[in-house]
Amino acid sequence: MNDVFTRPPRPARNWALIIGAVTAVTLMTWWSGRGIGFSLTELACNLPGGSRLLVESWPPEFSYFPRLLAPLLETLQIAVVGTVIGGILAVPVAVLAARNLTPGFLVWFVDRNFMNILRTLPDLFWAMLFAAAVGFGPIAGALALTVFTIAVISKLWSESLEAINMGVPEAVRASGGSWLQMLQFGAIPQALPHYVSYALYAFELNVRASMILGLVGAGGIGMVLETQRSTFEYPRVTLIVLCVLVIVLIIEQVSESIRRRLI
Protein backbone atom coordinates (compact mmCIF):
# COMPACT_ATOMS: atom_id res chain seq x y z
CA MET A 1 0.00 0.00 0.00
CA ASN A 2 2.90 2.36 -0.70
CA ASP A 3 1.15 3.77 -3.76
CA VAL A 4 1.65 7.42 -2.80
CA PHE A 5 5.44 6.92 -2.84
CA THR A 6 5.59 5.29 -6.26
CA ARG A 7 7.17 7.65 -8.76
CA PRO A 8 5.03 7.77 -11.87
CA PRO A 9 6.93 7.44 -15.17
CA ARG A 10 7.50 10.71 -17.03
CA PRO A 11 4.72 11.08 -19.59
CA ALA A 12 5.85 10.70 -23.22
CA ARG A 13 6.14 13.87 -25.27
CA ASN A 14 3.54 14.41 -27.93
CA TRP A 15 5.99 14.32 -30.87
CA ALA A 16 3.21 14.21 -33.44
CA LEU A 17 1.87 17.54 -32.17
CA ILE A 18 5.30 19.22 -32.00
CA ILE A 19 6.34 18.10 -35.48
CA GLY A 20 2.92 18.92 -36.87
CA ALA A 21 2.95 22.45 -35.42
CA VAL A 22 6.48 23.23 -36.65
CA THR A 23 5.62 21.94 -40.13
CA ALA A 24 2.42 23.94 -40.24
CA VAL A 25 4.16 27.20 -39.26
CA THR A 26 6.97 26.58 -41.78
CA LEU A 27 4.58 25.85 -44.64
CA MET A 28 2.40 28.84 -43.80
CA THR A 29 5.39 31.20 -43.77
CA TRP A 30 6.75 29.80 -47.04
CA TRP A 31 3.37 30.08 -48.74
CA SER A 32 2.81 33.67 -47.47
CA GLY A 33 6.34 34.76 -48.40
CA ARG A 34 5.89 33.45 -51.94
CA GLY A 35 2.53 35.20 -52.13
CA ILE A 36 4.04 38.65 -51.48
CA GLY A 37 7.20 37.94 -53.53
CA PHE A 38 9.52 38.00 -50.53
CA SER A 39 13.00 36.82 -51.38
CA LEU A 40 16.13 36.90 -49.22
CA THR A 41 18.48 37.20 -52.22
CA GLU A 42 16.68 40.26 -53.57
CA LEU A 43 16.67 41.73 -50.10
CA ALA A 44 20.44 41.29 -49.86
CA CYS A 45 20.94 42.87 -53.32
CA ASN A 46 18.84 45.89 -52.41
CA LEU A 47 20.46 46.53 -49.03
CA PRO A 48 22.88 49.14 -50.47
CA GLY A 49 19.86 51.19 -51.55
CA GLY A 50 18.61 51.22 -48.00
CA SER A 51 22.00 52.13 -46.62
CA ARG A 52 22.22 55.05 -49.11
CA LEU A 53 19.03 56.41 -47.53
CA LEU A 54 20.60 56.07 -44.08
CA VAL A 55 23.78 57.82 -45.21
CA GLU A 56 21.79 60.68 -46.73
CA SER A 57 19.81 61.01 -43.50
CA TRP A 58 22.89 61.52 -41.36
CA PRO A 59 23.74 63.77 -39.58
CA PRO A 60 20.42 65.20 -38.38
CA GLU A 61 19.91 68.86 -39.25
CA PHE A 62 19.99 70.28 -35.71
CA SER A 63 19.60 73.86 -36.89
CA TYR A 64 16.05 72.93 -37.89
CA PHE A 65 15.12 72.22 -34.23
CA PRO A 66 13.65 75.65 -33.28
CA ARG A 67 11.02 75.29 -35.98
CA LEU A 68 9.95 71.92 -34.51
CA LEU A 69 9.09 73.27 -31.06
CA ALA A 70 5.61 74.50 -31.90
CA PRO A 71 4.51 71.33 -33.77
CA LEU A 72 5.98 69.11 -31.02
CA LEU A 73 4.05 71.06 -28.40
CA GLU A 74 0.92 70.73 -30.53
CA THR A 75 1.44 66.97 -30.69
CA LEU A 76 1.59 66.79 -26.88
CA GLN A 77 -1.49 69.00 -26.59
CA ILE A 78 -3.42 66.76 -28.99
CA ALA A 79 -2.43 63.74 -26.89
CA VAL A 80 -3.41 65.44 -23.59
CA VAL A 81 -6.83 66.57 -24.83
CA GLY A 82 -7.55 63.18 -26.42
CA THR A 83 -6.47 61.26 -23.30
CA VAL A 84 -8.43 63.39 -20.82
CA ILE A 85 -11.70 63.55 -22.76
CA GLY A 86 -11.43 59.93 -23.86
CA GLY A 87 -10.47 58.86 -20.34
CA ILE A 88 -13.59 60.46 -18.88
CA LEU A 89 -15.91 59.04 -21.53
CA ALA A 90 -14.34 55.58 -21.09
CA VAL A 91 -15.66 55.32 -17.51
CA PRO A 92 -19.36 54.74 -18.33
CA VAL A 93 -18.45 52.66 -21.39
CA ALA A 94 -16.29 50.35 -19.24
CA VAL A 95 -18.78 50.10 -16.36
CA LEU A 96 -21.71 49.19 -18.61
CA ALA A 97 -19.56 46.57 -20.35
CA ALA A 98 -18.56 44.86 -17.08
CA ARG A 99 -20.81 41.83 -16.66
CA ASN A 100 -20.95 42.08 -12.86
CA LEU A 101 -21.91 45.78 -12.80
CA THR A 102 -24.06 46.39 -15.86
CA PRO A 103 -27.73 47.12 -15.10
CA GLY A 104 -29.06 44.74 -17.74
CA PHE A 105 -28.22 42.36 -20.55
CA LEU A 106 -29.42 44.67 -23.32
CA VAL A 107 -27.29 47.59 -22.11
CA TRP A 108 -24.30 45.27 -21.80
CA PHE A 109 -24.82 43.81 -25.26
CA VAL A 110 -25.15 47.19 -26.98
CA ASP A 111 -22.18 48.65 -25.11
CA ARG A 112 -19.96 45.61 -25.80
CA ASN A 113 -20.62 45.88 -29.51
CA PHE A 114 -20.08 49.65 -29.46
CA MET A 115 -16.70 48.99 -27.82
CA ASN A 116 -15.82 46.37 -30.39
CA ILE A 117 -16.59 48.73 -33.27
CA LEU A 118 -14.44 51.49 -31.73
CA ARG A 119 -11.57 49.05 -31.29
CA THR A 120 -11.82 47.37 -34.68
CA LEU A 121 -11.53 50.60 -36.67
CA PRO A 122 -7.92 51.89 -36.63
CA ASP A 123 -6.95 55.35 -35.35
CA LEU A 124 -5.98 56.46 -38.86
CA PHE A 125 -9.53 55.79 -40.00
CA TRP A 126 -10.92 58.01 -37.21
CA ALA A 127 -8.37 60.73 -38.01
CA MET A 128 -9.45 60.78 -41.66
CA LEU A 129 -13.10 60.72 -40.67
CA PHE A 130 -12.74 63.68 -38.29
CA ALA A 131 -10.45 65.55 -40.72
CA ALA A 132 -13.26 65.29 -43.24
CA ALA A 133 -15.80 66.40 -40.64
CA VAL A 134 -14.05 69.30 -38.88
CA GLY A 135 -11.26 70.03 -41.35
CA PHE A 136 -7.53 69.23 -41.33
CA GLY A 137 -5.75 70.20 -38.12
CA PRO A 138 -5.21 69.40 -34.46
CA ILE A 139 -8.93 69.28 -33.57
CA ALA A 140 -9.40 66.31 -35.89
CA GLY A 141 -6.36 64.66 -34.26
CA ALA A 142 -7.66 65.23 -30.73
CA LEU A 143 -11.07 63.81 -31.66
CA ALA A 144 -9.50 60.74 -33.25
CA LEU A 145 -7.39 60.16 -30.14
CA THR A 146 -10.47 60.62 -27.94
CA VAL A 147 -12.13 57.70 -29.71
CA PHE A 148 -8.91 55.69 -29.61
CA THR A 149 -8.54 56.35 -25.85
CA ILE A 150 -12.12 55.25 -25.14
CA ALA A 151 -11.42 52.04 -27.06
CA VAL A 152 -8.18 51.28 -25.19
CA ILE A 153 -9.25 52.17 -21.63
CA SER A 154 -12.80 50.77 -21.76
CA LYS A 155 -11.65 47.37 -23.00
CA LEU A 156 -8.85 46.96 -20.45
CA TRP A 157 -10.66 48.53 -17.52
CA SER A 158 -13.95 46.66 -17.99
CA GLU A 159 -11.90 43.50 -17.51
CA SER A 160 -10.38 44.87 -14.28
CA LEU A 161 -13.87 45.76 -13.10
CA GLU A 162 -15.07 42.24 -13.81
CA ALA A 163 -12.28 40.90 -11.59
CA ILE A 164 -13.14 42.92 -8.46
CA ASN A 165 -14.45 41.37 -5.26
CA MET A 166 -18.23 41.80 -5.36
CA GLY A 167 -18.52 41.57 -1.56
CA VAL A 168 -18.07 45.29 -0.93
CA PRO A 169 -20.55 46.38 -3.65
CA GLU A 170 -23.08 44.00 -2.10
CA ALA A 171 -22.42 45.51 1.32
CA VAL A 172 -23.15 48.98 -0.11
CA ARG A 173 -26.43 47.68 -1.52
CA ALA A 174 -27.19 46.06 1.84
CA SER A 175 -26.90 49.51 3.47
CA GLY A 176 -29.59 50.79 1.12
CA GLY A 177 -27.24 52.17 -1.54
CA SER A 178 -28.38 52.73 -5.12
CA TRP A 179 -26.67 51.35 -8.22
CA LEU A 180 -24.58 54.51 -8.59
CA GLN A 181 -23.57 54.44 -4.92
CA MET A 182 -22.70 50.75 -5.25
CA LEU A 183 -20.36 51.77 -8.09
CA GLN A 184 -18.91 54.79 -6.32
CA PHE A 185 -18.25 53.24 -2.91
CA GLY A 186 -18.03 49.53 -3.64
CA ALA A 187 -16.77 48.85 -7.15
CA ILE A 188 -14.73 51.73 -8.57
CA PRO A 189 -12.36 52.28 -5.60
CA GLN A 190 -11.15 48.70 -6.00
CA ALA A 191 -10.26 49.21 -9.67
CA LEU A 192 -9.03 52.81 -9.46
CA PRO A 193 -5.29 52.01 -9.60
CA HIS A 194 -5.92 50.04 -12.79
CA TYR A 195 -7.79 52.97 -14.27
CA VAL A 196 -4.91 55.39 -13.64
CA SER A 197 -2.47 52.86 -15.03
CA TYR A 198 -4.48 52.37 -18.23
CA ALA A 199 -4.97 56.12 -18.64
CA LEU A 200 -1.20 56.66 -18.49
CA TYR A 201 -0.71 53.82 -20.94
CA ALA A 202 -3.27 55.40 -23.27
CA PHE A 203 -1.37 58.69 -23.02
CA GLU A 204 1.85 56.96 -24.12
CA LEU A 205 0.06 55.38 -27.07
CA ASN A 206 -1.51 58.73 -27.93
CA VAL A 207 1.81 60.60 -28.07
CA ARG A 208 3.09 57.96 -30.46
CA ALA A 209 -0.14 57.89 -32.47
CA SER A 210 -0.33 61.68 -32.80
CA MET A 211 2.83 61.48 -34.89
CA ILE A 212 1.21 59.07 -37.34
CA LEU A 213 -2.08 60.98 -37.35
CA GLY A 214 -0.28 64.00 -38.83
CA LEU A 215 0.33 61.93 -41.96
CA VAL A 216 -3.34 62.19 -42.82
CA GLY A 217 -3.48 65.87 -41.89
CA ALA A 218 -4.60 65.67 -38.29
CA GLY A 219 -2.09 68.23 -36.96
CA GLY A 220 1.04 68.02 -34.85
CA ILE A 221 4.59 66.93 -35.66
CA GLY A 222 3.33 64.27 -38.07
CA MET A 223 2.26 66.90 -40.56
CA VAL A 224 5.78 68.40 -40.55
CA LEU A 225 7.28 64.92 -40.87
CA GLU A 226 5.13 64.20 -43.92
CA THR A 227 6.05 67.51 -45.61
CA GLN A 228 9.81 67.04 -45.06
CA ARG A 229 9.72 63.39 -46.18
CA SER A 230 7.89 64.20 -49.41
CA THR A 231 10.50 66.88 -50.22
CA PHE A 232 13.40 64.46 -49.46
CA GLU A 233 14.75 66.54 -46.53
CA TYR A 234 16.07 63.38 -44.84
CA PRO A 235 18.38 65.06 -42.25
CA ARG A 236 15.30 66.93 -41.01
CA VAL A 237 13.26 63.71 -40.94
CA THR A 238 16.00 62.17 -38.80
CA LEU A 239 15.84 65.07 -36.34
CA ILE A 240 12.03 64.75 -36.09
CA VAL A 241 12.23 61.01 -35.46
CA LEU A 242 14.91 61.58 -32.77
CA CYS A 243 12.78 64.25 -31.05
CA VAL A 244 9.72 62.00 -30.96
CA LEU A 245 11.85 59.10 -29.73
CA VAL A 246 13.19 61.18 -26.82
CA ILE A 247 9.72 62.48 -25.86
CA VAL A 248 8.17 59.02 -25.99
CA LEU A 249 11.01 57.56 -23.89
CA ILE A 250 10.65 60.30 -21.26
CA ILE A 251 6.87 59.84 -21.04
CA GLU A 252 7.26 56.08 -20.83
CA GLN A 253 9.76 56.36 -17.97
CA VAL A 254 7.61 58.80 -16.02
CA SER A 255 4.35 56.90 -16.45
CA GLU A 256 6.08 53.58 -15.74
CA SER A 257 7.40 54.90 -12.43
CA ILE A 258 3.95 56.23 -11.48
CA ARG A 259 2.29 52.95 -12.43
CA ARG A 260 4.77 50.89 -10.44
CA ARG A 261 3.88 52.91 -7.35
CA LEU A 262 0.15 52.36 -7.94
CA ILE A 263 -0.15 48.60 -8.24
Place this chain on the structure above:
Amino acid sequence: MIHEAAIRFERARVVYANGAVGLAGVDLSIAPGEFVVVVGSSGAGKSTLLRAVNGLTPLTAGSVAVHGQPVPRKEGRELRQLRAQVGMIFQDFRITRRLTVMTNVLVGRVAHVPGWRAMLNLWPEADREIAFRALERVGITDKAWVRAGDLSGGQQQRVGIARALAQEPAIILADEPVASLDPVTTHQIMRDLVRINQELGITTVVNLHFLDLARRYGQRIIGLRAGEVVYDGSASTVTQNDFRHIYGRDPDAGDVLDEDAAP
Protein backbone atom coordinates in the same frame (compact mmCIF):
# COMPACT_ATOMS: atom_id res chain seq x y z
CA MET B 1 -50.48 39.35 18.89
CA ILE B 2 -49.59 42.22 21.19
CA HIS B 3 -46.33 43.43 19.68
CA GLU B 4 -45.48 43.63 16.02
CA ALA B 5 -42.57 41.31 15.26
CA ALA B 6 -39.27 42.87 14.16
CA ILE B 7 -38.84 40.03 11.67
CA ARG B 8 -41.50 37.55 10.67
CA PHE B 9 -41.08 34.66 8.24
CA GLU B 10 -44.16 32.88 6.96
CA ARG B 11 -43.68 29.65 5.01
CA ALA B 12 -40.58 31.24 3.56
CA ARG B 13 -38.92 29.22 0.81
CA VAL B 14 -35.79 29.88 -1.20
CA VAL B 15 -34.85 27.56 -4.05
CA TYR B 16 -31.71 28.61 -5.94
CA ALA B 17 -31.39 28.49 -9.71
CA ASN B 18 -29.27 25.34 -9.45
CA GLY B 19 -32.07 23.59 -7.55
CA ALA B 20 -30.41 23.84 -4.12
CA VAL B 21 -32.90 24.54 -1.34
CA GLY B 22 -31.90 27.45 0.91
CA LEU B 23 -35.03 27.67 3.00
CA ALA B 24 -37.62 24.91 2.99
CA GLY B 25 -40.67 26.64 4.48
CA VAL B 26 -39.59 28.64 7.52
CA ASP B 27 -42.06 30.08 10.03
CA LEU B 28 -40.31 32.31 12.49
CA SER B 29 -40.94 35.43 14.49
CA ILE B 30 -38.28 37.57 16.13
CA ALA B 31 -39.34 40.23 18.62
CA PRO B 32 -37.88 43.75 18.73
CA GLY B 33 -34.69 43.88 20.81
CA GLU B 34 -34.03 40.13 20.81
CA PHE B 35 -30.50 38.75 20.46
CA VAL B 36 -30.86 35.59 18.39
CA VAL B 37 -28.10 33.20 17.40
CA VAL B 38 -28.66 30.94 14.40
CA VAL B 39 -26.68 27.67 14.28
CA GLY B 40 -26.50 24.80 11.84
CA SER B 41 -23.98 23.01 9.68
CA SER B 42 -22.79 24.68 6.48
CA GLY B 43 -25.45 24.58 3.80
CA ALA B 44 -28.24 24.47 6.37
CA GLY B 45 -29.55 27.85 5.20
CA LYS B 46 -28.15 30.24 7.85
CA SER B 47 -26.90 32.81 5.34
CA THR B 48 -30.02 32.49 3.23
CA LEU B 49 -32.14 33.23 6.29
CA LEU B 50 -30.26 36.46 7.00
CA ARG B 51 -30.03 37.56 3.37
CA ALA B 52 -33.78 37.10 2.96
CA VAL B 53 -34.38 39.75 5.63
CA ASN B 54 -32.77 42.55 3.59
CA GLY B 55 -33.70 41.12 0.22
CA LEU B 56 -30.15 40.27 -0.92
CA THR B 57 -31.59 36.82 -1.57
CA PRO B 58 -35.26 37.11 -2.56
CA LEU B 59 -37.73 34.46 -1.42
CA THR B 60 -39.14 32.18 -4.07
CA ALA B 61 -42.32 31.54 -2.02
CA GLY B 62 -43.87 32.65 1.24
CA SER B 63 -43.14 35.97 2.86
CA VAL B 64 -40.80 37.80 5.17
CA ALA B 65 -41.72 41.10 6.80
CA VAL B 66 -39.68 43.66 8.72
CA HIS B 67 -41.75 45.54 11.31
CA GLY B 68 -44.85 44.46 9.45
CA GLN B 69 -43.62 45.68 6.08
CA PRO B 70 -43.16 42.89 3.50
CA VAL B 71 -39.65 42.73 2.01
CA PRO B 72 -39.95 43.54 -1.73
CA ARG B 73 -38.57 40.89 -4.07
CA LYS B 74 -37.33 43.42 -6.65
CA GLU B 75 -34.59 46.02 -6.41
CA GLY B 76 -35.88 49.56 -6.14
CA ARG B 77 -36.56 52.51 -3.89
CA GLU B 78 -38.85 50.53 -1.58
CA LEU B 79 -36.23 47.85 -0.96
CA ARG B 80 -33.51 50.47 -0.46
CA GLN B 81 -35.62 52.22 2.18
CA LEU B 82 -36.12 48.91 3.98
CA ARG B 83 -32.39 48.10 3.79
CA ALA B 84 -31.59 51.51 5.27
CA GLN B 85 -33.01 50.31 8.61
CA VAL B 86 -31.25 46.92 8.51
CA GLY B 87 -27.49 46.85 9.09
CA MET B 88 -25.43 43.87 7.97
CA ILE B 89 -22.06 42.56 9.13
CA PHE B 90 -20.14 40.03 7.06
CA GLN B 91 -17.61 37.29 7.71
CA ASP B 92 -15.13 38.89 5.28
CA PHE B 93 -15.78 42.45 6.62
CA ARG B 94 -16.51 43.82 3.14
CA ILE B 95 -14.95 47.20 3.63
CA THR B 96 -12.97 49.06 0.98
CA ARG B 97 -9.35 48.68 2.04
CA ARG B 98 -8.10 51.63 -0.02
CA LEU B 99 -10.51 54.14 1.55
CA THR B 100 -10.32 55.68 5.01
CA VAL B 101 -12.20 54.19 7.95
CA MET B 102 -14.40 57.31 7.96
CA THR B 103 -15.46 56.90 4.31
CA ASN B 104 -16.25 53.25 4.94
CA VAL B 105 -18.43 54.13 7.92
CA LEU B 106 -20.16 56.93 5.99
CA VAL B 107 -21.29 54.30 3.47
CA GLY B 108 -23.79 53.41 6.20
CA ARG B 109 -25.34 56.86 5.60
CA VAL B 110 -25.83 56.57 1.82
CA ALA B 111 -29.55 55.93 2.08
CA HIS B 112 -30.04 58.83 4.52
CA VAL B 113 -28.45 61.74 2.64
CA PRO B 114 -29.31 63.34 -0.72
CA GLY B 115 -27.67 61.44 -3.57
CA TRP B 116 -25.59 64.39 -4.83
CA ARG B 117 -24.05 64.94 -1.40
CA ALA B 118 -22.82 61.35 -1.18
CA MET B 119 -21.67 61.56 -4.80
CA LEU B 120 -19.51 64.65 -4.12
CA ASN B 121 -18.36 63.43 -0.70
CA LEU B 122 -20.06 66.47 0.86
CA TRP B 123 -21.52 64.65 3.85
CA PRO B 124 -23.67 66.80 6.16
CA GLU B 125 -22.07 67.58 9.53
CA ALA B 126 -24.85 65.65 11.32
CA ASP B 127 -24.00 62.50 9.37
CA ARG B 128 -20.28 62.84 10.08
CA GLU B 129 -21.24 63.13 13.75
CA ILE B 130 -23.28 59.92 13.51
CA ALA B 131 -20.31 58.18 11.89
CA PHE B 132 -17.98 59.37 14.66
CA ARG B 133 -20.39 58.17 17.35
CA ALA B 134 -20.55 54.77 15.62
CA LEU B 135 -16.73 54.59 15.75
CA GLU B 136 -16.79 55.58 19.43
CA ARG B 137 -19.17 52.74 20.18
CA VAL B 138 -16.72 50.17 18.80
CA GLY B 139 -13.72 51.99 20.30
CA ILE B 140 -11.72 52.90 17.18
CA THR B 141 -12.34 56.66 16.98
CA ASP B 142 -8.59 57.26 16.73
CA LYS B 143 -8.48 55.28 13.47
CA ALA B 144 -11.02 57.50 11.68
CA TRP B 145 -8.60 58.79 9.05
CA VAL B 146 -6.49 55.64 8.66
CA ARG B 147 -6.69 53.55 5.48
CA ALA B 148 -9.07 50.71 6.36
CA GLY B 149 -6.73 48.11 4.85
CA ASP B 150 -4.00 49.06 7.34
CA LEU B 151 -6.06 47.87 10.32
CA SER B 152 -5.94 44.44 11.98
CA GLY B 153 -8.69 41.90 11.28
CA GLY B 154 -10.54 42.67 14.49
CA GLN B 155 -10.37 46.39 13.83
CA GLN B 156 -11.59 45.89 10.26
CA GLN B 157 -14.60 43.99 11.58
CA ARG B 158 -15.22 46.90 13.96
CA VAL B 159 -15.30 49.20 10.92
CA GLY B 160 -17.93 46.83 9.49
CA ILE B 161 -19.93 47.07 12.72
CA ALA B 162 -19.55 50.87 12.80
CA ARG B 163 -20.83 51.07 9.21
CA ALA B 164 -23.91 49.07 10.24
CA LEU B 165 -24.39 51.28 13.33
CA ALA B 166 -24.09 54.44 11.21
CA GLN B 167 -27.30 53.36 9.53
CA GLU B 168 -28.99 53.81 12.96
CA PRO B 169 -30.68 50.51 12.17
CA ALA B 170 -33.59 48.80 13.91
CA ILE B 171 -32.06 45.40 13.07
CA ILE B 172 -28.51 44.12 12.72
CA LEU B 173 -27.79 40.93 10.78
CA ALA B 174 -24.36 39.40 11.36
CA ASP B 175 -23.37 36.59 8.99
CA GLU B 176 -20.61 34.57 10.69
CA PRO B 177 -19.00 37.81 11.96
CA VAL B 178 -16.15 36.08 13.79
CA ALA B 179 -15.34 33.23 11.43
CA SER B 180 -12.15 34.95 10.15
CA LEU B 181 -10.91 36.10 13.57
CA ASP B 182 -8.67 34.65 16.27
CA PRO B 183 -10.24 33.46 19.58
CA VAL B 184 -9.39 36.59 21.63
CA THR B 185 -10.76 38.98 18.97
CA THR B 186 -13.76 36.69 18.53
CA HIS B 187 -14.81 37.20 22.15
CA GLN B 188 -14.24 40.97 21.91
CA ILE B 189 -16.43 41.25 18.80
CA MET B 190 -19.16 39.04 20.31
CA ARG B 191 -19.16 41.19 23.48
CA ASP B 192 -19.41 44.32 21.28
CA LEU B 193 -22.47 42.90 19.54
CA VAL B 194 -24.15 41.94 22.83
CA ARG B 195 -23.39 45.36 24.36
CA ILE B 196 -24.78 47.19 21.32
CA ASN B 197 -27.90 45.05 21.49
CA GLN B 198 -28.37 45.89 25.17
CA GLU B 199 -27.47 49.59 25.01
CA LEU B 200 -29.34 50.50 21.84
CA GLY B 201 -32.03 47.82 21.82
CA ILE B 202 -31.21 46.88 18.22
CA THR B 203 -32.72 43.54 17.25
CA THR B 204 -29.70 41.34 16.46
CA VAL B 205 -29.52 38.07 14.52
CA VAL B 206 -26.10 36.40 14.42
CA ASN B 207 -25.12 33.32 12.44
CA LEU B 208 -22.50 31.35 14.29
CA HIS B 209 -20.59 28.21 13.62
CA PHE B 210 -19.28 27.55 17.13
CA LEU B 211 -21.71 26.01 19.62
CA ASP B 212 -20.00 27.35 22.75
CA LEU B 213 -20.23 30.90 21.38
CA ALA B 214 -23.90 30.40 20.57
CA ARG B 215 -24.61 29.19 24.07
CA ARG B 216 -22.51 31.85 25.77
CA TYR B 217 -23.70 34.94 23.89
CA GLY B 218 -27.16 34.06 22.57
CA GLN B 219 -30.44 34.69 24.38
CA ARG B 220 -32.36 32.56 21.97
CA ILE B 221 -30.95 29.87 19.72
CA ILE B 222 -32.46 28.84 16.41
CA GLY B 223 -31.20 25.63 14.85
CA LEU B 224 -31.43 25.17 11.11
CA ARG B 225 -31.05 21.89 9.26
CA ALA B 226 -31.60 21.50 5.52
CA GLY B 227 -33.44 24.81 5.36
CA GLU B 228 -35.84 24.05 8.19
CA VAL B 229 -36.05 25.31 11.76
CA VAL B 230 -35.39 22.21 13.87
CA TYR B 231 -34.68 23.96 17.17
CA ASP B 232 -35.96 27.18 18.68
CA GLY B 233 -35.37 27.81 22.34
CA SER B 234 -33.49 29.57 25.07
CA ALA B 235 -29.69 29.50 25.02
CA SER B 236 -29.61 28.63 28.71
CA THR B 237 -31.55 25.39 28.29
CA VAL B 238 -30.12 24.07 25.02
CA THR B 239 -28.70 20.56 25.48
CA GLN B 240 -26.08 18.37 23.84
CA ASN B 241 -29.02 16.40 22.47
CA ASP B 242 -30.46 19.46 20.76
CA PHE B 243 -27.14 20.14 19.04
CA ARG B 244 -27.00 16.51 17.95
CA HIS B 245 -30.43 16.98 16.42
CA ILE B 246 -29.44 20.24 14.66
CA TYR B 247 -26.21 18.87 13.19
CA GLY B 248 -27.45 15.35 12.55
CA ARG B 249 -24.32 14.04 14.32
CA ASP B 250 -22.42 14.30 17.60
CA PRO B 251 -20.82 17.71 18.07
CA ASP B 252 -17.03 17.39 18.25
CA ALA B 253 -13.97 19.53 18.98
CA GLY B 254 -14.32 21.24 15.60
CA ASP B 255 -17.65 22.71 16.66
CA VAL B 256 -16.34 24.64 19.64
CA LEU B 257 -13.97 27.59 19.78
CA ASP B 258 -12.45 26.94 23.24
CA GLU B 259 -11.61 23.28 23.36
CA ASP B 260 -11.81 23.07 27.13
CA ALA B 261 -15.35 24.42 27.17
CA ALA B 262 -17.77 21.55 26.71
CA PRO B 263 -20.03 21.93 23.69
